[in-house]
Amino acid sequence: MGYDPENPMKDRITDIGPPHYERFFPQVIKDNYGKWLYHEIVRPGVLKHVSESGAECYTVRVASARLISIEHIREMCDIADKHCDGILRFTTRNNAEFMVDDEAKVQPLLDDLASRGNKFPVGGTGASVSNMVHTQGWVHCHTPATDASGVVKAVMDEIFDYFVEMKLPAKCKMALACCINMCGAVHASDIAILGIHRKPPMVDNEAITGVCEIPLAISACPLGAIKPAKVTLENGDEIKSVKVNAERCMFCGNCYTMCPAMPLADPEGDGCAILVGGKVSASRTGATFSKLVIPFLPNNPPRWPEVVQAVKKILEAWAKNARKYERIGEWAERIGWERFYEKCDIPFSDKSIDDYRLAYDTWRTTTQFKFTSHIK
Amino acid sequence: MGYDPENPMKDRITDIGPPHYERFFPQVIKDNYGKWLYHEIVRPGVLKHVSESGAECYTVRVASARLISIEHIREMCDIADKHCDGILRFTTRNNAEFMVDDEAKVQPLLDDLASRGNKFPVGGTGASVSNMVHTQGWVHCHTPATDASGVVKAVMDEIFDYFVEMKLPAKCKMALACCINMCGAVHASDIAILGIHRKPPMVDNEAITGVCEIPLAISACPLGAIKPAKVTLENGDEIKSVKVNAERCMFCGNCYTMCPAMPLADPEGDGCAILVGGKVSASRTGATFSKLVIPFLPNNPPRWPEVVQAVKKILEAWAKNARKYERIGEWAERIGWERFYEKCDIPFSDKSIDDYRLAYDTWRTTTQFKFTSHIK
Amino acid sequence: MPKHDTPLMDELEKGPWPSFVSDLKRQAEKNPECWDILGQMELSYKDKITHWKHGGIVGVFGYGGGIVGRYSDSPDKFPGVAHFHTVRLNQPSSKFYSTEMLRKVCDLWEKHGSGMTNMHGSTGDMVLLGTRTEELEPLFFDLTHELKWDLGGSGSNLRTPSCCLGKARCEWACYDTQAACHTLTMHYQDEIHRPAFPYKFKFKFSGCANDCVASAARSDFAVIGTWRDNIRINQDEVKKYISGELKAGGGIADSFGAFDIKKDVIGHCPTGCMWMEGGDLKIDDAECTRCMHCINVMPRALRPGVDQGATIMMGAKAPILDGAQLATMVIPFVKPTADNDFEDLIEVIEKAWDWWMEFGKNRERIGETMQRVGLPSFLRVMEVEPIPQHVKEPRCNPYVFWEAAEVEGGWDRDIKEFRERHKM
Amino acid sequence: MPKHDTPLMDELEKGPWPSFVSDLKRQAEKNPECWDILGQMELSYKDKITHWKHGGIVGVFGYGGGIVGRYSDSPDKFPGVAHFHTVRLNQPSSKFYSTEMLRKVCDLWEKHGSGMTNMHGSTGDMVLLGTRTEELEPLFFDLTHELKWDLGGSGSNLRTPSCCLGKARCEWACYDTQAACHTLTMHYQDEIHRPAFPYKFKFKFSGCANDCVASAARSDFAVIGTWRDNIRINQDEVKKYISGELKAGGGIADSFGAFDIKKDVIGHCPTGCMWMEGGDLKIDDAECTRCMHCINVMPRALRPGVDQGATIMMGAKAPILDGAQLATMVIPFVKPTADNDFEDLIEVIEKAWDWWMEFGKNRERIGETMQRVGLPSFLRVMEVEPIPQHVKEPRCNPYVFWEAAEVEGGWDRDIKEFRERHKM
């Protein structure tokens, strides 16, 4: 049967939602739903949950590139069929999890995974770096200032040990977003990579008529940097367009989102900022925004060495200096941001000083500071 | 000789500044300037400073109404002449200080002071309530929403013990300002009383022409609540005036400051707000703003019983519950503001929720809160 | 057989982390358009800009969301990705799958699309990456008929809700996150599929303050589990942590050395409400803010209380345009339950929507509307009594908006009568 | 003999705190206008509003400040206060007085004014409260000729600077606050007396972080003493505090009970940089933020370091109009000294003034101008290198203003050339 283009509404089914989750529970989870008593991390990547009933569920977490093929998914299915009664799941950070109900089944599963090259590294639990939440980048999106999957691959290759081992002071939640829309959880991550533009939009006068509602383009700009303008095209036509006061532009890209004739992207202008110290959980300290500590690193495909090294440096400075259970931001708050910059060997610039809406609340309004190397 | 109105510029002296401070130093201070080694608080109101040279300076601090007469000052001079080689000083909180260079001279001085009725209470040092920084109120200013000296007198009478004894967890720095211009240090005080208006300005159309520049009045309003208007006076003249959108008014009084024809003052509208938890010193925690915890109490002269009781309740709740060295705001931060309201038995209202410029930063963006009686 | 030279992409086949490049190549054997994905990406790697055109409005009939249109700016070079639309399938709550179902999705996508996916999108959808416009209706037909599965959200509508795995495999879930997520997803199919809002709106459900679905940072409406009574303590197990018999955090790190209950647990407690007394761990629960830290560190000794429920937070979002927002605590405690189809949540949601749909500006997230009108006004809209828990601290400026009704005598005054008492 | 019935005012004669009402009555014997002060205040106590008219511009010739004009709205009833202008005398630094000088002021004010004063005004002036317009010039003549004393500031000018008593009687002053205050007061007589600024500007000088003149909250330009090296520790004295031989805070409270160095000192240290080691108190000075707490509690054991100087903070103010501001740390360390007439301070002040006088709006305090242009721009103006010490934390939004010169290739781009690579 299938879809009949002649008869699009025939037998149409809508609004049925997703399949019910219970259909996909492994038996041990169905039986022990809401009855779990405690868990252990048996080894990196392997969780053991114990139920009030005494039942056990072993979970093996494997990394995933997230941008994966159906062939790859089918291979996951093969594994799950072989070891896990045909069930697997994905985590909120895009790792895959294979569950078994018996300790004896763990090692065969691990062996199988290990036998498949670099496709299924086991890890990401406990005091580790888990998978990076990330976005589309050049593989799919229209507004990116950097790539996503490639940068993530380059970074995770370099800090791989921290995924497969648990040797950090606490969890490190990383993220990447390819533009300041921040589809990745950049604004509240321990370490985040953020694609940013640094050149004001061009105005494509030849194209603007038709693709863009001028008043919308103007009102898109939060800083009023866009004004209406009359311009004469090469063919002599006078049209309504806009002009941009580059001095007032903060490169947010909202104009481009609203008006395709105002592109910002540029090979030299675009690159990555590094933000650190955000978190989401309310454990110990409440949810916290990430702070922009490195305003710009160039896009240097395919391996973004500057970005990779910056991330690694921060990660390792934290690993070396923080107390147990202290997330990166908690550590920075305790030692003071001036000390953070020093420990991480990051140069400070006025780019990291807020000058947006709520800026005043971030100014240092106390004589309490440390005499770091920043003070000559 | 004296001033000659016929010849105002004759022998005119200007820009000579204040007398040099050194002229007024007691000998022991002149001799030990910059050489002080340590101090002790011998008893409430009596400080002992010891110099590297071994010299000692005893200081007796006495309360002052601040609004004082020259007869009162002359009486102070008599005391200083008798005990202190003709020198006295005033503190940054408007207390007077009498200094002697020998322990033996302290008791006679204290006895003398005590013999003069309630004019010279000794205290205000250490973990006490010192004098209240305050302002003019109805004795001199044109914009007050409450009195100053009278409220201070009423409050200090009631909590007098806390001035003459040192039995609080820390210093308590109090202030009063009779309008939101806050000439008293209300915005950074442990407990502060603030005169506030609650009725929008009236427009005195009969008077506005001449006394007021309309554009200035309009631009005075931070919320754009004042608009130009044409009105017809009783005599039939049509004049330019303004009208106020009362819904948008936040009663800041800036319009009245700029335009005398826009009075706000009102017997029922005006009254006092109570702010708490501010501090200035960087000791332990940095300088902090006071928070508005009681939005309004009525003006009830001559003794403002509601204000007095509110202040006392907060003071004593803090005294009872805080740790040593914890200023009021530090205590409130540690226990949480919800608990503060409970401990002080103050009702909470949405008036204490910020909705001005930087409001978002004060919203609770965490699940971390306590289940106080506020949660039904 | 590679269609394009991709020396830059090939570099990303090296290293221990799974390679999406190798994967693309593998898939290209079955779906040759994958060569063009690789080719166009290689070009982006060279040019350092995206090669996707701006926007592209496509969809399935009757739905205003679920598909993100995308067109190549170099369709001649890369015809396989000339159209490259994304299809968002609404994932089942907390993303458990039977291989049977997954394989069906794979087959569907092999037939109708590129064979490449995101497992999963940041909002939570299963994202099928790249297909042509003419495939959309057939795909949707097969999806709904054969898989009995539906699209998720995109555009100015309710986005696909998501949740932590909660009671399915976690001992800390204080309400049933999956049931809440699924029930509301089903309840709001219309809002998910047909944009009627000023901008996007997201639900996320976490079972406890650890917030494993990042709801406090990434959803307009976040429901986060908590409890009202006392942490359950098993003192015997406490002693086992102290003696080293049990590992901190169930073995959260291999590098932590000896357990130190004073430093590791009590020392990190944000409220300082814990102490040791004669070998027993004591908690002054009235002062506890249920941050989860102590429970996280000693999962066998401590458990959330039994009077469980959730806190409702609202308004989180990314920075466009006024700056990012974390969610704001709106309702301290509700008991969301499948017994009443989560009507407590529905009531709150609809109150917020009714208002936001009327007063929210175009492309204004509810958090921004909240900021624009102020929290006091928002609480009035929500008919929530203002409590100190709504703020970190009381306001420090004196600029209170009084209402006429609150002030004795109201606002109508007679300037003449005033001038009798107070001359100019 | 009382001129008016003042039952409400009379109530304020009771109680242990000194009574300004009794004092007014006493002064009324010499200056009968005091009866009218009492009378008009009584009326205010009845009417619950002020009875002073708005404003009143008066002054002495050639000065734009120092006098605040005030007129009664009921001059018929209270002729003694029909005019009631305030005269601000610039107090000597830190307010020591010889009785000889004070008596001269009293005589002056008995002759030319009401006999009532504020000792002192909130800014620091000696405030003479209430005189008639025609007395102003004679008073000023006598003040300058006989007392060799001058007026302080009011209006849009430099306000009377003020300072803590510092080295005069305090062991903690890290620079000479009095000398700084006096030198700058003399240096800027013109700025104090002749308004040339957009709005008022205040200097305050505190010798250490205790900030006894509240400079961090109440001055546009605050200089607060600090040190760069190590806290001086006398371990023998530390032990005396621990043993109870010495009293905490020199005897700061009578109710504190036993001294507990762990709780009272180490436990309150904001940086956690102190610890006990074998009976000795240790400080990791590099981590100390010189908050003064430990020194305050153990004045005989601990002292500020010897490499002393000051931090410059700017922009504090009351709430009108954008909300109150606390001072912002601008220059972490200078060594203000009379040896060079405080030229380090003067340089900073004048840089700020030059800019503020050019760019500040009318009635905009410098703190507000700083907020309007942003801290990065302000630091550029001040030619101060931006350092992390300028902020509590780095920005969390990504909205950085890049300049063309910082970006490779600048901002001039060719849309055509771009379109060759990226078609619409």
Ligand code: SRM
């Ligand atoms: C599987 C997953 C939930 C899901 O529905 O998929 C999950 C599962 C668990 N989380 Fe989580 N968390 C998961 C994402 C999160 C997130 C969201 C995110 O990463 O974006 C957070 C908040 C992130 C943040 O704070 O920035 C999160 C914050 C926590 C915390 C608090 C950590 C902290 O100290 O701040 C704990 C407690 C702990 O680990 O001690 C926790 C604890 C746990 C426990 C131990 C809960 C339990 O008893 O089973 C689970 C195993 C943890 C582990 O991996 O070590 N989980 N956890 C998610 C796995 C993601 C991954 O693949 O890495």
Ligand code: SRM
């Ligand atoms: C005399 C005076 C300075 C002056 O130039 O006039 C002064 C003098 C001293 N102050 Fe102060 N302070 C004086 C106003 C202040 C102010 C300003 C104010 O009150 O508006 C502050 C900042 C207020 C704030 O933080 O809100 C202030 C915060 C301190 C502190 C920090 C207290 C804290 O823990 O936060 C100390 C340290 C201490 O007391 O342990 C201190 C300590 C001292 C010492 C012990 C300094 C010393 O070694 O001599 C002096 C005696 C203190 C006492 O009275 O217990 N002084 N002190 C001021 C007396 C005012 C009064 O009459 O009560």
Ligand code: SRM
């Ligand atoms: C696919 C996905 C990224 C990914 O790789 O996973 C995504 C992709 C896009 N997002 Fe997003 N967002 C995605 C999750 C998010 C999230 C994360 C979340 O939901 O937890 C956020 C931050 C949280 C939030 O909602 O604030 C997010 C915040 C944005 C924003 C900024 C919204 C704001 O209020 O600040 C925009 C801009 C806009 O709406 O115009 C945006 C816009 C977009 C658009 C539609 C670009 C555009 O302006 O047209 C992207 C389409 C990319 C493409 O070519 O397919 N996307 N977007 C995520 C959706 C997949 C899914 O359904 O599961």
Ligand code: SRM
């Ligand atoms: C006399 C004094 C209060 C007192 O009783 O001590 C005072 C009195 C007035 N102040 Fe003030 N201010 C006084 C210290 C302050 C202080 C405290 C300080 O300097 O440490 C402040 C807060 C700090 C600050 O500068 O921000 C202060 C902040 C204001 C403001 C709000 C300024 C702002 O930027 O927010 C105004 C409103 C204005 O300027 O229009 C103001 C305006 C006024 C006016 C001139 C009223 C007006 O708008 O015309 C008051 C005249 C009262 C009168 O009738 O005599 N006064 N004023 C203080 C000056 C005496 C002196 O010279 O020693």
Ligand code: SF4
């Ligand atoms: S972060 Fe920006 S560029 Fe990246 S997927 Fe989201 S909208 Fe697109």
Ligand code: SF4
């Ligand atoms: S990028 Fe942002 S700030 Fe710049 S013109 Fe466009 S909308 Fe305005």
Ligand code: SF4
């Ligand atoms: S606080 Fe207001 S009313 Fe009081 S003296 Fe200052 S300006 Fe006048």
Ligand code: SF4
């Ligand atoms: S009181 Fe303030 S808010 Fe109200 S009208 Fe006057 S200036 Fe505007």
Ligand code: SF4
């Ligand atoms: S949020 Fe809480 S309940 Fe949900 S998975 Fe995480 S730890 Fe478990």
Ligand code: SF4
């Ligand atoms: S849950 Fe958090 S606040 Fe409560 S006792 Fe444990 S650590 Fe302390």
Ligand code: SF4
């Ligand atoms: S600020 Fe410091 S130096 Fe000045 S008096 Fe106060 S404690 Fe002493």
Ligand code: SF4
């Ligand atoms: S001065 Fe403050 S920060 Fe420094 S050691 Fe003492 S208490 Fe700690």
